[in-house]
Amino acid sequence: MLGLGEPVPSSGAAAPPPASTTVLPQLDETSEDGPVFRATLGDLEKGVLAFRKKVKHLLRSFTHYVDSNKAAEDLSSEVLDSMRGLNILLPATTYLEHAITSLDEARAEYLNQLETLVIQPLKAMYDNDLAHIDEKKKVFDKESAEYYGYQEKYLAMDKEKMKKKAPDNTKDKDKKFQQRRAKFNLLRFDYLTFMEELNTKKQQELLYHVSSFAEKQNRYHHKCARALDTLKPQLDELTYYSTSSWADIGSWIKDRQTIRKNMEVSNHAAAEAMAAKQSQPEVDSKYKGIRDLDLTVDTSQRPSTETKEGFLFAQSSKGNWKQVWCVLADGWFQESSSWKVDPNNSKPSKRVDLRFCTAKEAFKSERRFCFEIISPNSRRLYQASSAEDVKTWLTVIQRAIESSLEHPTPVSAQGNHRSGPDKEWVGLFFSSHFVSFFACELTFFH
Numbered sequence: 494m495l496g497l498g499e500p501v502p503s504s505g506a507a508a509p510p511p512a513s514t515t516v517l518p519q520l521d522e523t524s525e526d527g528p529v530f531r532a533t534l535g536d537l538e539k540g541v542l543a544f545r546k547k548v549k550h551l552l553r554s555f556t557h558y559v560d561s562n563k564a565a566e567d568l569s570s571e572v573l574d575s576m577r578g579l580n581i582l583l584p585a586t587t588y589l590e591h592a593i594t595s596l597d598e599a600r601a602e603y604l605n606q607l608e609t610l611v612i613q614p615l616k617a618m619y620d621n622d623l624a625h626i627d628e629k630k631k632v633f634d635k636e637s638a639e640y641y642g643y644q645e646k647y648l649a650m651d652k653e654k655m656k657k658k659a660p661d662n663t664k665d666k667d668k669k670f671q672q673r674r675a676k677f678n679l680l681r682f683d684y685l686t687f688m689e690e691l692n693t694k695k696q697q698e699l700l701y702h703v704s705s706f707a708e709k710q711n712r713y714h715h716k717c718a719r720a721l722d723t724l725k726p727q728l729d730e731l732t733y734y735s736t737s738s739w740a741d742i743g744s745w746i747k748d749r750q751t752i753r754k755n756m757e758v759s760n761h762a763a764a765e766a767m768a769a770k771q772s773q774p775e776v777d778s779k780y781k782g783i784r785d786l787d788l789t790v791d792t793s794q795r796p797s798t799e800t801k802e803g804f805l806f807a808q809s810s811k812g813n814w815k816q817v818w819c820v821l822a823d824g825w826f827q828e829s830s831s832w833k834v835d836p837n838n839s840k841p842s843k844r845v846d847l848r849f850c851t852a853k854e855a856f857k858s859e860r861r862f863c864f865e866i867i868s869p870n871s872r873r874l875y876q877a878s879s880a881e882d883v884k885t886w887l888t889v890i891q892r893a894i895e896s897s898l899e900h901p902t903p904v905s906a907q908g909n910h911r912s913g914p915d916k917e918w919v920g921l922f923f924s925s926h927f928v929s930f931f932a933c934e935l936t937f938f939h
Contacts, residue, residue: 512863520523526637526681537688538630544691546625548699552615555706561613569593584734588727595720603713611706616668618695626691633684640677643812644670763881799824799893801886806860807878812861817842821889824848824897826866843873846898852890866890 562675573593647670721728802820807828809815817828820841827841845868855863855874862877866886877883 526678530681530685533773534685534688534911537685541623541626541688541691544696545619545626548615548619550624551699552612552619555574555607555612555615559607562604566597569597588724588731591727592721592724595724596717599713599716599720602716603709606709607706609711610704614702615699618698622691629684629687633680636677636680640673643673672743699835737860763879766881799889799896801889803882804878805886808876819875821847822892823894826850826890826893845873847890847894850888850890851896854887 498788540679557816570593573586573590576589578583608878620757647666759939800820800822802818802822804816805819805828806814807817807819819826819828825844826846826847829845830842850866850868852864855865858874858876860876862880863874864883865872865874875886875929877886
């Protein structure tokens with residue numbers, strides 16, 4: 494046996510159990526009632542009361558332990574239910590469903606064993622034995638007082654008076670006293686045995702049940718480990734997927750930061766270019782921006798396609814300005830007031846055929862960065878976000894007009910064929926004579 498302070502063997506073998514610290518009283522049926530007996534009995538009673546208090550606390554702790562583990566099963570189900578509503582967590586939810594199901598099955602078996610092999614025996618020990626300590630002590634104290642009261646009366650009888658009475662009466666009292674004494678000694682022995690049993694046998698019984706708890710707990714954890722080892726490939730796959738996704742997110746964040754930095758540099762350069770342009774004197778031309786008449790349009794920087802879309806502010810007939818989503822495609826210029834709706838699934842609020850239109854900057858507008866689209870039946874004023882944006886819109890519109898005239902679409906967006914007379918009218922409209930006439934008209938109006 495290891496002594497106090499001696500090291501634990503390093504062989505890995507379990508250390509021997511400590512020797513019992515309970516000292517068995519050196520009393521038997523021949524021990525007389527007296528100071529030694531009463532002192533020994535008093536020590537046993539104190540030990541039993543302390544033992545009962547600790548067993549009660551232990552029983553409460555075991556019950557709370559089982560209830561908490563049962564509540565953990567409900568919490569696990571609640572967590573899984575909340576995860577099922579998030580599609581991003583589907584891989585983790587699939588793995589955790591298998592893992593938690595296996596662990597819950599092992600836990601349910603483990604808790605059932607604790608109920609049967611630990612809690613129920615401890616509860617029976619407390620209810621059948623420890624709970625009756627006060628009652629048994631009270632009975633013993635009462636019987637002890639009655640016995641010693643009877644003994645005092647028996648020994649107080651006058652010898653002379655007993656001689657005058659019948660001898661048989663004296664023998665009966667002697668016999669009755671001996672019977673009463675034997676009964677009290679038996680009661681005293683039973684009460685002593687009860688106290689000794691609670692201090693020895695019941696403590697060893699408690700050790701047995703708690704050892705069973707330790708053994709069942711060990712089996713439970715081993716079973717959980719085996720279940721998780723079975724699911725280890727799924728966990729590795731989940732971890733790899735999560736790590737790869739997070740790496741992709743990191744790359745995405747880095748790309749967005751780079752794009753934002755480039756946008757800041759581009760915005761700064763655009764602001765400087767605009768300031769430099771505004772500082773230079775501008776040559777005013779009444780034909781600026783007008784198709785076929787504006788000689789300042791840079792045709793060397795034409796966009797690769799005749800399509801463009803974006804936000805513009807449009808002026809209504811009442812003079813109000815409203816933000817609209819404009820799309821230029823296939824020779825048509827259309828705008829949608831409900832720009833939050835997919836334009837492919839919504840009907841445009843306005844739509845014009847650019848073959849019959851021209852576009853120019855609106856110098857007389859009260860607002861900056863404005864241009865207008867003029868058709869035979871109407872004219873519409875638009876505002877862009879910058880001078881460069883105006884130039885881009887005008888260039889794309891002019892290119893779209895040229896493309897529509899050079900390569901006319903056989904079928905319009907309304908599903909009607911463009912007839913031969915329409916083509917001839919378009920050619921007439923954009924002939925040199927008509928252009929000259931239109932220029933004279935514009936000169937007159939300006």
